[in-house]
Amino acid sequence: MVIVACVAGLRERKKEQTRQRIAAVALRLFAERGFDAVTVNEIAEAAEVAKATLFAYFPTKESLALDGVGGDDLAGIVARRPADQTFLDALRAHCRAFAAGQMPDADLDALLARVRVIQDSPALLNAANGLLYQQRQSLAQVLTDEYGPTAAALMAAQVAASLLTLQETYFQRLLGGSSAQDAGRALARDVELAFDLLENGLTHAEGH
Amino acid sequence: MVIVACVAGLRERKKEQTRQRIAAVALRLFAERGFDAVTVNEIAEAAEVAKATLFAYFPTKESLALDGVGGDDLAGIVARRPADQTFLDALRAHCRAFAAGQMPDADLDALLARVRVIQDSPALLNAANGLLYQQRQSLAQVLTDEYGPTAAALMAAQVAASLLTLQETYFQRLLGGSSAQDAGRALARDVELAFDLLENGLTHAEGH
DNA sequence: TCGAATAGCAGACCGGGTATGTTTTTGAAC
DNA sequence: GTTCAAAAACATACCCGGTCTGCTATTCGA
Numbered sequence: 495m496v497i498v499a500c501v502a503g504l505r506e507r508k509k510e511q512t513r514q515r516i517a518a519v520a521l522r523l524f525a526e527r528g529f530d531a532v533t534v535n536e537i538a539e540a541a542e543v544a545k546a547t548l549f550a551y552f553p554t555k556e557s558l559a560l561d562g563v564g565g566d567d568l569a570g571i572v573a574r575r576p577a578d579q580t581f582l583d584a585l586r587a588h589c590r591a592f593a594a595g596q597m598p599d600a601d602l603d604a605l606l607a608r609v610r611v612i613q614d615s616p617a618l619l620n621a622a623n624g625l626l627y628q629q630r631q632s633l634a635q636v637l638t639d640e641y642g643p644t645a646a647a648l649m650a651a652q653v654a655a656s657l658l659t660l661q662e663t664y665f666q667r668l669l670g671g672s673s674a675q676d677a678g679r680a681l682a683r684d685v686e687l688a689f690d691l692l693e694n695g696l697t698h699a700e701g702h
Numbered sequence: 703m704v705i706v707a708c709v710a711g712l713r714e715r716k717k718e719q720t721r722q723r724i725a726a727v728a729l730r731l732f733a734e735r736g737f738d739a740v741t742v743n744e745i746a747e748a749a750e751v752a753k754a755t756l757f758a759y760f761p762t763k764e765s766l767a768l769d770g771v772g773g774d775d776l777a778g779i780v781a782r783r784p785a786d787q788t789f790l791d792a793l794r795a796h797c798r799a800f801a802a803g804q805m806p807d808a809d810l811d812a813l814l815a816r817v818r819v820i821q822d823s824p825a826l827l828n829a830a831n832g833l834l835y836q837q838r839q840s841l842a843q844v845l846t847d848e849y850g851p852t853a854a855a856l857m858a859a860q861v862a863a864s865l866l867t868l869q870e871t872y873f874q875r876l877l878g879g880s881s882a883q884d885a886g887r888a889l890a891r892d893v894e895l896a897f898d899l900l901e902n903g904l905t906h907a908e909g910h
Numbered sequence: 911t912c913g914a915a916t917a918g919c920a921g922a923c924c925g926g927g928t929a930t931g932t933t934t935t936t937g938a939a940c
Numbered sequence: 941g942t943t944c945a946a947a948a949a950c951a952t953a954c955c956c957g958g959t960c961t962g963c964t965a966t967t968c969g970a
Contacts, residue, residue, distance in 0.1 A: 505916080508917085512917085544921095545920095546919070547919070
């Protein structure tokens, strides 16, 4: 009873375990019956915790479905880019890397289940949009030094909206039944298109 | 009792009147104490209607604050543009017209009160963002014929995000104390900047 | 072993929103 | 004018997400 439990603290581990259990149960129920048709009371009951406990871990019902759906840290990527790279090139490289990288099948299935749930509920879709809003703000912050507040806000808005669209398109392909490989290849093309549009403007779109 | 009341129907007029009363009372209370600190029961009581009646007119509490905040019909503007005009030029012209046009002071005050309320409540801000999302979708629809679905989605996203940013910047200036004239002039400049960025891309930004 | 945190609990409570069945008002036909 | 059906408004009870309160049981550190 002295050493054994001290890797991360028994307490911590149990907490994490409870949190995972709640999240997993919630996601399963959402996937089975849809976000709106599941009540938090049911989730709490199925996870064998009290409702108050559930809300100690997750601030809202929505956060149960959006757990871990943070999106990339655009502002960080831009802020940490090498000095000789434009911010658009840094973001383009990041997106290329994502499109090229392969995700383990199990993770992908879990992610897709979550995306399906989100896409089926207007409330969740809106909440997910809200997450992007914050990204936009912090990206604008980072760009302000270089371009001034107004141009930075406009650029950040364009970039964030484009990346959201890329993500949506990608998920739609996957949900529509494309193989992960096909969707990845399509995404790679779309990434180039998106950044070409951002760099060169809508009137200079060529050959797509 | 035969002719007198038939301009629009007594019934219709009373209904509209009730609706206006509810909306006005709600906006006043929101402006006084903030969106979250006012309950729908209070609004119903102050407007002298039952809660159920209130919800017969407005589907949600949010819709009370967002009543009439539809935004422009971007898709319509693009769809109805003259054949020799690019869609960006059509939108630019529309924004220029708005920036040049003057709003009656009373309307502007009412609008600003509403904007203040919205800006003070995260829930409302999110809901307002959701309205934009729909605009984006219909704009993408209209552009699909010309550019294909992916490019159209990206373009619509960029345009919608830019216009939202213009609107936010404009309102921030007004809320910050700028005169309507100054804000209008600044908006006119920002409109040109935004559309230049959209047309020519972020790497070709010049002289702003 | 003891005491301080703290996780967890049950249950009352609040506010937004819906459903139900009833009363009142309105519009129109007689 | 009287009458009658549509529909506006109502009171009320209810559901659900979310908070608060006060309590019990674990866990941790000394």
